[in-house]
Amino acid sequence: MKVGAQWRLLTVGDGDLSFSHAWVTDRQHPHLVATVFDDERALTEKYGGANITALRGANIPLHFGVDVTEPETFDKLPERAFDAVLFNFPLLPNDGSAANRQRQQRVGDSNLRHRRLLWYFLHHCSRYWLDPDGAGLAMITSKAVKPYDHWNLEGSVSDHTGMQFVGCQSFNPQDFPRYTVRNVDRQGAVKATASVSYVYRLPGSAEPVDVFQPPRCREAHCRLCGKGPFQHPNERREHEQSALHQRMLGYEHAWQQWLALQVQETQ
Secondary structure, eight states, rough: OOOOOOOOEEEEEETHHHHHHHHTTTTTOOOEEEEOOSOOOHHHHOOOSSSHHHHHTTTTOEEOOOOOGGGGGGGSOOOOOOOOEEEOOOOOOOOHHHHHHHHHSTTHHHHHHHHHHHHHHHHHHIIIIIIISSOEEEEEEEEETTTTTSOTTTGGTTTTTTTTTEEEOOOOOOGTTTTBBBBBBOOOOOOOOOOEEEEEEOOTTTOOOBBBGGGGGGTTSSSTOOOOOOSHHHHHHHHTTHHHHHHHHHHHHHHHEEEEEEEHHHH
């Protein structure tokens, strides 16, 4: 993950605040505002308060109870004041209820809910957080394994958000020694696995960005699944009949239905 030394950063959904702490301490980056979804009491009960204390000692502004899908929770954040907004390993909590278990059993429901989360994040980056005269970048770091790579981060998840996907950067946890990827509902850490930072920009941004293009964006690969390269039309047709491709088509159909309704409501 590469950012300018003087960029103004906003971290969102930073579970135990260790990612924000790592930016300030490991990367020596003081121009940062940190937010978390939990209120301060819930965060402290789950993860302890060491990172809160450290960030306050470094005079880093902290905002609790910030839900990236709900603009009314942004009221204390400075508007259009950031060069880059960072969202690491987004994952919706499991509330443990019977209703939630039933939702999870419906095919594609978790996929759709996570796409909605990421769509709102990108939409709100363009509408509320990114300075149009700044670098104008949003970055989502996610695991490069299923189900996370089924969210189409390279494609339609950014449609109608005001942001454009430009490519990926490698994410190296060794760059952030103090960063611990947490389970979303409990204290334990998550096992490290291959991860990628997906980079999006405001259409007017001219900031140079060092990125690579993932398989879904490469010629002769499947735009939905990333499989390929296909050397012959028969290979592509065989893939398009596979269970994986049909599943991805189902996810995309459900997503496009939701997106059409969302766009209609905002017009």
